[in-house]
Amino acid sequence: MIEQQIDIATRDGAMSTFICHPERGGPHPLVIFYMDAPGIREELRDMARRLGTAGYYVMLPNLYYRSGENELGDFIGDAGAATRTKMMTLMATLDIAMVMSDTDALFAFADADPAASKGPAGTVGYCMSGQHAISAAARRPDRVAAAASIYGVRLLTDREDSPHLAARQGKAEIYVGWAEIDHYAPLDQLEPLRASFAEGGVKAEVELYAGVEHGFAFPQRLAKI
Numbered sequence: 692m693i694e695q696q697i698d699i700a701t702r703d704g705a706m707s708t709f710i711c712h713p714e715r716g717g718p719h720p721l722v723i724f725y726m727d728a729p730g731i732r733e734e735l736r737d738m739a740r741r742l743g744t745a746g747y748y749v750m751l752p753n754l755y756y757r758s759g760e761n762e763l764g765d766f767i768g769d770a771g772a773a774t775r776t777k778m779m780t781l782m783a784t785l786d787i788a789m790v791m792s793d794t795d796a797l798f799a800f801a802d803a804d805p806a807a808s809k810g811p812a813g814t815v816g817y818c819m820s821g822q823h824a825i826s827a828a829a830r831r832p833d834r835v836a837a838a839a840s841i842y843g844v845r846l847l848t849d850r851e852d853s854p855h856l857a858a859r860q861g862k863a864e865i866y867v868g869w870a871e872i873d874h875y876a877p878l879d880q881l882e883p884l885r886a887s888f889a890e891g892g893v894k895a896e897v898e899l900y901a902g903v904e905h906g907f908a909f910p911q912r913l914a915k916i
Contacts, residue, residue: 701796709751711743719748721812725820748807811836825854828861839866844875859891867897873905
């Protein structure tokens, strides 16, 4: 496995990005792995490595680079209270347009790397970035063939750039994993999201994970799984 930490030039600065892919057998299909609100940490890099070992060229960008933040540190329990406050502040500094601009830079970098395939790509996002994974499918309908949102937030809003509308503009198959106990993504939005996808002709699966809480995918989170 080849691993790199690269500064990728964007419209707004240098975005530190973890990249991993198999050493042989390339070029490898691209997967853009959008971080969750707690930011870049070893737990996310390990998840990227798992995708890499399956044969993918994985890019894990630090979306907080505009604020000069790299890794926020421990956010669990009482000791992580200050970090969680900072995390929420940082999350509010981002919007979909900014992350889609970053996505353009990620594709441009990958397209110049012989190790990355120029064919169909995938996106995955957890928490705050479920919306970004789906929005990227609309941003690059020529490339993104599959997008996954895991307990993603703000998937159904009244904004023009709402992910439930963006999904209709792309050609990707969409997967949404929904935690039943999640105050960040209320359960009463699940069926309207399903209906919107069906109405828009989106190839989508919205799966409810019964009895689990927001954050269930991460072993270090204090969440019911």
